[in-house]
Amino acid sequence: MSHTVTNLAAIEILDSRGRPTLEVRVTLDSGATGVAGVPSGASTGTREAVELRDGDTSRFGGAGVTQAVDNVNNAIRDAIAGRSFASLAEVDATMIDLDGTATKSRLGANAIVGVSMATARAMAAADGKALHTWLQPADVVPRLPVPHFNVVNGGAHAANPLDFQEFMIAPVGAPTFADALRAGAETYQALRAKLRDLGHNVGLGDEGGFAPDIATPEDVLDLLVDAIAAAGYTPGLSGIAVALDPAASEFFDGSVYRVNGEALSSDDMIERYAAMIDRFPIWSIEDGLAEGDWDGWVRLTERLRDRVQLVGDDIFVTNPAIITEAVDRHVANSALIKLNQIGSVTETLEAMAICRGAGYTTMISHRSGETADAFIADLAVATGAGQIKSGAPARGERVAKYNRLVAIEHDNPGLPYGLAG
DSSP: OOOEEEEEEEEEEEEETTTTEEEEEEEEESSEEEEEEEOBBBSOOTTTTOOOOOOOOTTTTGGGGGHHHHHIIIHHHHHHOOOSSSSSSHHHHHHHHHHHSTOOOOHHHHHHHOOOOOOOOHHHHHOOOHHHHHHHOTTOOOOEEOOOEEEOOGGSSSSSOOOEEEEEEEOOTOOOHHHHHHHHHHHHOOOOHHHHTOOOOOBBBBTTTTSSSSOOHHHHHHHHHHHHHHTTTSTTTTBBEEEEEGGGGBBBSSSOOOETTTEOOOOHHHHHHHHHHHHEEEEESSSSOOTTHHHHHHHHHHEEEEEEEEEEESSTTTHHHHHHHHHHHHOOOEEEOOHHHTTTTHHHHHHHHHHHHHEEEEEEEEBBBOOOOOOHHHHOOOOTTOOOEESSSHHHHHHHHHHHHHHHHSSSSTTTTSOOO
């Protein structure tokens, strides 16, 4: 069914860190509308599509997005409004061609992805379908994903000495998504109590996790295992497993990795992860090495791919071409999926299709700068990814995604929950 875009408009709003971002509204000839809030990252890969910022230091320290807003309200609207489109892919292709750069630097990936998300919502509404149903590829069985709750923050997400960026708990063994959400929330509260008993500040990092004054990753892992047990769950794949996102690019200086004062080679890091896996119920490691350390990634994959999921984020940036190269070079066995890294819904779906074809798993992800928009919840279900991370089970912009998944589960009895494959 074709849809004619009658209007689109953007405004500058704030994200969860108090930084500017865009809200985009698209209206179709049917009267259907779609609204989208655009996420923004803190720990970003160098090859991500370009997030257009004003650079005017008199506003928001240069982080304003009025240029991106103007691009939606003028150049993109002029190219799209009044035209009939048979698919979202046609809308996205029109914007990509209009931008004309490899990184969406002229119009801004934040402008383009906002229009793409809002248009998807509007078209789904016009077709009388839930977003997750409308987005579902023809060859995919929808699935409720295992939530990966970021319960301890470090690195670029917190002002503490912890170099590893995210420590997550994943209720893989839960029978339903609602049970998984409860398990995550109960373990989060048990962890809060343990940290308080140990005299740690229980203030939160950017993604809702705690940011204790702890420098050693293994000490955090000990705490997580204790909290899982204290909440009444079994540590491991039959209950609640642990996932890591060290975000190694952030502590790589070009030659060595610096973790808590130690200088470690790529092979040293690999062996440290192997030792962690031996000792703790870790099932997934994201960005274990830096984005430019491709040779190290090859060795990491050879060493650990049969033991854990190895997720590429900064190294892949949801880019279909880079993921294809990674598959050819046997780098990682999973990809993190972030809409604004590549800059359109269509390209995101393409990246996920490449992963499925290669036997790579996928994990849908939020960003550190979020809005209450829950688009990624529907995206996770539609694509059968089986995994999502949206921060801790705390803070409104994080739980909005988890609560949306609860609603989808309630409205769709029998929809399977759990890891894909």
